[in-house]
Amino acid sequence: MTRLDSPSERFRFDRSTYERPNKTWRCGRAAAWGKPCPLGPKGDGSCGGTTACNPHFDEEKSRWECRRPTSAGGPCAEGPKPDGTCAHCQPPCVPRRTLRSIRGRLALLALLAVFAAIGATLIYGKGGGDDLNSLSAGPLSASHARFVGEDCASCHTGHQEGLGTWVASIFHSNDMTDNCLTCHAFAGEQRTAHNFALAALPANLPDHLSTQTECSSCHVEHQGLDGELTQLSDAQCSTCHVVEMENFADHVAFDPNFPSSRRTTVLFDHTSHLGKHFPQAGAGAPDDCLDCHIVDRAADSVPTRGFDATCASCHGGDIDDRAMTVFSMPELSAEQFTALDQEYLGELCTSRGSSQFYQSLIAARAAVADGEEFGDYESIAFGEAIDPVTQWVIGSDSDEIYDLPADDPVVDDLLWLYLDIAESGVAPLADLVEERGGGVISGSRLLAGLSDATLQHAVCAWTSNVEVLEDAPLGGGWYIDGLALRYLPSGHADPVMRAWLDLGVAAPAVAVDEDAGIEEAIVMRDTLISARQGPGACTECHGVSLASGMPLGEEEEADASMPVIVDWTRLDQPWSPYVSYSHGPHISLLGQGTACTFCHKINEAADLGAAFQTLDPMHPASSFLPIGKAQCVECHGGGHNDNVVVAEDQGCLLCHNYHLDSAFRHQMAEMPAKTE
C-alpha cells in the first residue's frame, strides 16, 4: 500500500536536495510543476538534466561509474554506457529564472527606465514647458513668461551654457535673489526684511535676515500662467510674525493714535468748523463731507476740493489784507545822504528837480561842512526803523544805520545799490536777494512782476528825500508805499509770497553756513512765517515743520536756526508704508457722505491748534477720535456682525504691504510672439 513520507523522512539527507534560491536558473520541469531533474540547469541557463547523472571514470577499476544522487534513487542498475554517457536520457527542459533573478531583472529595468527618462530630459528637455520634463520646474507665471519666455538661463545661469557649465554649476551657488534684483527694485534696502533701513532693523534679527532675505522665501514661481506671485498666504506672514489669527478679531490692538501718525500739514480744525463756524455761516457753509472732499477720487485718502472751492468764501479776504514789505528806505545821516553820487543820480533819474530835494541837499552839505555828520536835513525817514526783511537784505545787524559812517561797508553797499537800481532797475536788487539767500530761491522768482520803472521811480524819489505814495494794485502786486517796496498777494498760493516764505525759512540755515547774519535771518524768518502778522496769512493754516520731517528732540528745541519748511501741500501720508487702506470700496459699500462718520467721529475735545505751535510735525493730532480695531471688526470680524455686510477677506495683505515702493530697474519689453 502506498503512503506519504513523514516529515522526518522528507528531510532525510538522502531524500532531499539542497535548495539554492540565490541561483539564477531553476529547472524547467519544476517550473511546469513537474519533478525537477537532480542535476538542474547549467550556469548559462541551458538544461543540465538531459541525463540522470554525469558518470565518473574510476581509474583504479578502469570503468565508468554511475553518479546519480541518492535523493534521485542512487546509482542505477544499468550503469553508464561504455562510452561514459548516462544510460538514462530524457528530453531537455527550458530552465526558468528564479524569483530572485526576476527581481534583479526588474531592478535593472527600473534603473534603465529612470536613466532613459533622465536621458530624454537632457536631450529633449531644455526647452522647458512639459510637466514631465525634469529640467522644467513648471510653466512660469504670466508676468514673467511675458518677458522671459522659455529662456531658463535668464534666471538659472547654469542652463543652456554647455554640459561643462551645467555640471560645474552644481558646485557653485546660484543667487536667485540677485537675479530678481536685476529687474526689480525697491525703496529702502534691497535685501533686508521689509526693505528696512539697516539702522532700523531689530538688533536680534538673524544676520541673513538683515542682508540676505530671499525673494523665493515668499514668491514661488513655476506655478503656471495663473500663478499669482504676489498673492501670499497669512501663514507666510506668520512665519515671522508669530501672532497667528483665525480672523481679524484676533488682530493686535491698533496704536492709540491710529490713523494719525503726525499732525496734518494744513491746519483745518474739523471740530470748530463743524461745531461752530459752519452753523454760524449759514447757507453758504458746507452741508456734509462731500462739499469739501471728492469721494469719487477716494483712494488711500480722500482728496479735498482745494482752497478756492472750499475755504475762499470765508477766508479769501484774509490773504488780501496782508501785504509784505520787501525793502524800505532807511534813515540816512547827513553825511550818508551827501555821500550819494547825486550828480550821477541826476543823470539817471528824470524827476529830481523838486525844491524839497535841493533844500535837503543844501542842508545836509552845510551840516557836513560844519562837522555835524548827523545834522538835521529833514530826512523823510526820520525816526523810521528798518523792517526785518530790509535789515537782512542790506546785511545790517541793527534796525538803523543812521549812526554809521558813510564809508561803513553796509552804508557803502546800500548807496551803491541805489545807484545800481537807478541805473539798471530790478536786477541789482534781485541779484542781491538771491545772493543773500544762498541761491535757494532765484531773484527773478522773488521779485516776479516788479517792474524796473516802479523800483527806479521809488529809488530816485527816496534818494531825492521824497516819499512815493501809491495805492495798492487791485488784485495784488508790487507797489510803493511811502518809503517801502511792498507786495500784496493776489490770492491763495501766490507764487511770490510763497517764494519769500521759502526764502525766509531757508535763510537761517544759509546764514549758519556762512556764519554771518544768523540773528537777522532768524528775525526775518519769524517775521515772514508769523501766523499772526506774517504776510499773506499763509502760516495761519500751513504748518511750519522741521525740514528733516523727524520728531523734534529736546536739545533741538533751543536751536532756532535749524532748517524748517512751510508745509505747502496736503500730505496724504499713510500710517506706515507697510499699511494701506483704500477709502474707495468702503465709501461704495457704506454710502457716500454721511457714511464717513461711521468711522470718523469728531473729537469734541481736540485742540488741533496746539499741535501747530511746535515745529515737530510728528506730533499726532487730529480733529477725529482715533480709530480702534473694533471699528474694523464691525465688518471684518469673521461674521461677528449680523447688521452689515461681512467682509470675508481678512488676510494680512488686505491692509499690509511687505515691500516699500517697488519698481522696475529697466523698461521691460515683451518677448516676441513665438513662431512655429
Add this chain to the structure above:
Amino acid sequence: MTLQGSIRFALRMALGAGAVVIVAVVAMVDHGQRLELLRPELVTGWVLLASVVFLALLNVRKKLSMVPVGRASDWVAAHVVLGVVTIVIYAFHARTVWPSGYELALALLFYAVILSGLIGYLLQRIAPGSLANLGYEVIWERIPAELADMRERIEVSILECARETGSEVLPRLYREELAWYFRKPRFVLASLVGTGVASSWVHHRLDSVSIYLRGKEIEHAEFLRECARRKVHIDRAYAIQGLLKCWLLVHVPATYGFLVLVIWHLILVHVYLV
C-alpha cells in the same frame, strides 16, 4: 530574560529612542529655519538622503553576510525603524502629497517603496505565525518536487487500486477531476485567506463516489484524502511564502529607481536652486 535577550531588547529600545530623537531634531531644525526664512528643504533633503542610503545598505549587508557587521535581525529592525523615520522626514521635506513635474515620479517611487515596505513588514510579522500554525513545513522552492512526488504516489495507488479491485471508480474520479487539483497549487487566494474551499472541493468529490467503493477501494480513497489534506497545507504554504517573496519584486526595483532619481533631484536642486 537572558543576557543576550536583554541586550537585544536594549538595542531595540535604543533604536526607537534614536528614531524619536532624529524626528525631533529634524522638526526643530525645520521649524527654526522656516522662522528664519531659510530653506529647511536643504537640510531635510540631505537627512532624507542619508537615511535612504542607510536603508539601502540592508541589501548590501545581506549580500556581504560573511562580514561581521551586526546581526541581520538587528539590521532589519533598524531598517524598519529608519523606514518609518524616513516617512516623517519626507513629509517635512516635500510638504505636499502630490508634487508636480518629475517630482511626482519621485514621490510615486517613494510611495511605492514605502508602501511595499510596510506591506512586507506586516507580512513578515503575520506570515511566519500562519506558517507555523499549518503544522506542515515545506520549502517554497521544493513545492513542485513535493507535488510531483505526491502525484507519483497517488498514481501508483490508483493503478494498484485498479489492479486489485478491477473497479474504475477511483481511477476515473482521479483522471477526470482530482488530477487537475493535484497538478499544481490550486485555490491560492482561498488558501491565503485560510478558507476551507479546497478541502471541501476534494472531499465533496470523494464523498460523491464513496457509496460505490468496496474493500481495498476504501483504503485507496483514504490515501487520496490524506494526500488532499497535505495538498491543502502545501497550497497554503505556497500562497503565504509566495507573498513573503513577491513584495520584494516591487520594493527592491522601486528602491533602485528611487535612488537614481534622488541623485538626479539632488543635481537639479544644486544646479537650479542653490
